[in-house]
Amino acid sequence: MVARIFYAFLILLGGIAYGLLLGGISRKITARLQNRRGPTIFQNFIDVWKLFRKKTAISHGVMFYLAPMFRLVGGAGTFLLVPIVVGHPYLSNFSFGGDLIVIMYFMVLGCLGMALGAAESGHPHSPIAVTRGLSLMAGYELPFVVSVVVLMIADKTTTVEGIVRAQQGGILHWHIFTHPFAAAAAFISLLGMMMSYPFQVVMAPQEIPIGPPTEYSSSFLSYMFSGRSVFAVAKYVLFMDLFLGGATNLGWAFLKTFLIFLWPLFITNVFPRFKLEQAVSFFWTWPTLIGLIDLIRIYIVR
Amino acid sequence: MDKDKYFLNEKPGKLTYSGVFKRIDDWTRARSLWVVAYGTGCGAIEIRPTFTSRFDAERLGMRMAGTPRQADVIIISGYLTVKTLKRVIRVYEQMQSPKYVVALGACPINGGMYYDSYNAINKLDLYLPVDVWVTGCMPRPEAILAGFKRLQELIDSGRADGWKKYIENLDWYRENQKKIIKNWRMPNYNW
Numbered sequence: 001m002v003a004r005i006f007y008a009f010l011i012l013l014g015g016i017a018y019g020l021l022l023g024g025i026s027r028k029i030t031a032r033l034q035n036r037r038g039p040t041i042f043q044n045f046i047d048v049w050k051l052f053r054k055k056t057a058i059s060h061g062v063m064f065y066l067a068p069m070f071r072l073v074g075g076a077g078t079f080l081l082v083p084i085v086v087g088h089p090y091l092s093n094f095s096f097g098g099d100l101i102v103i104m105y106f107m108v109l110g111c112l113g114m115a116l117g118a119a120e121s122g123h124p125h126s127p128i129a130v131t132r133g134l135s136l137m138a139g140y141e142l143p144f145v146v147s148v149v150v151l152m153i154a155d156k157t158t159t160v161e162g163i164v165r166a167q168q169g170g171i172l173h174w175h176i177f178t179h180p181f182a183a184a185a186a187f188i189s190l191l192g193m194m195m196s197y198p199f200q201v202v203m204a205p206q207e208i209p210i211g212p213p214t215e216y217s218s219s220f221l222s223y224m225f226s227g228r229s230v231f232a233v234a235k236y237v238l239f240m241d242l243f244l245g246g247a248t249n250l251g252w253a254f255l256k257t258f259l260i261f262l263w264p265l266f267i268t269n270v271f272p273r274f275k276l277e278q279a280v281s282f283f284w285t286w287p288t289l290i291g292l293i294d295l296i297r298i299y300i301v302r
Numbered sequence: 303m304d305k306d307k308y309f310l311n312e313k314p315g316k317l318t319y320s321g322v323f324k325r326i327d328d329w330t331r332a333r334s335l336w337v338v339a340y341g342t343g344c345g346a347i348e349i350r351p352t353f354t355s356r357f358d359a360e361r362l363g364m365r366m367a368g369t370p371r372q373a374d375v376i377i378i379s380g381y382l383t384v385k386t387l388k389r390v391i392r393v394y395e396q397m398q399s400p401k402y403v404v405a406l407g408a409c410p411i412n413g414g415m416y417y418d419s420y421n422a423i424n425k426l427d428l429y430l431p432v433d434v435w436v437t438g439c440m441p442r443p444e445a446i447l448a449g450f451k452r453l454q455e456l457i458d459s460g461r462a463d464g465w466k467k468y469i470e471n472l473d474w475y476r477e478n479q480k481k482i483i484k485n486w487r488m489p490n491y492n493w
Contacts, residue, residue, distance in 0.1 A: 046330045
């Protein structure tokens, strides 16, 4: 049990580090696309350390203090529920029967905590961004749930582990090939989850400078930063498990999550931004309809 | 209305940095400068090319901060009137320590071409602790980047301590500020 906790802690630290590194790589790639030199790929580590060691003298109440913790716990909890390598004693994390539904609940926790904390900070930009964030969440959850339901019905299981096992036996068994429409819906909703550019309404830098964490500074921000990084990694790992057949060892896990990480990155760098209502109505029509094709197909095929 | 409910009126305690992590702290602080650009002077026009593709300040680890709460550096981009000085003080005090001030152009140094104006201040040093001055009217982005390199050297060697001076000599700074700002309708301390 002690070993289990120790390894879970180690994996969590690894997840945070990997997330920060991916953030640095994304900043570098963005810079190169804009014909700049860009910061080093370790810039996010430097930022987090600097923020963590800064003084803070702001107080807005209890929820203000708790929100970064919610964010970190939401990220870390999601990350620890998703199996990285199925069947491995430690790398399968704390996945259990019925965990896909729990994961989907956990993914919302960070956003809700953030919403409560940001609302308490009292800055006018925060509630605007919170409203946008929660509306956008209502948008991208629908196609994601549709595609997850397709997988659940197809594999007759609600565990991530079962879905991974159902994809074994060659690249053409991956759900991205067997259920391409559901995969497409989920990958479009990933753009919304990662808040990449066409759906970048929450932190919209031109109107509400940084979004919900407007009043957050110093170590609050560093917790949020690391929480967001590990949450991003959790989502990449989840998508790898659901659609790219999971991983048999850490090398494959790194490669596949890196490929998934590139998808929102390249979209984000070439698109302008939707308005909120455009984003939500986009999610509720196109990806949802695409996902429904697979749902109907499954019923007809059976 | 109860003002104390909305503003922190306490003076901050003694802020000291020392110990094992000091070297790492200085190193990271120098390489991760988040900037809030207070763009009321003509120097604001030089900030944009500094931070965008042409001169790319991000390669030095700098980036624009959305709010003063998250910023490390405030750029005073040129002349300050009495009215804007009041806002600058407010913004500066909302930033979290350690924090640095970079003043652009001749105007904050000695008034520049506004030296005899009835409402522009002449010496910024009397009101805020400036860490790096960048001269010129206006300084080009190259000069601004050189100024930031200088600031990074100062931070890295632990010599950029304007924020400490500000807290230690707060009464002196306040006296100067209140001498020139007649309608001081804000809390005594906005930390």
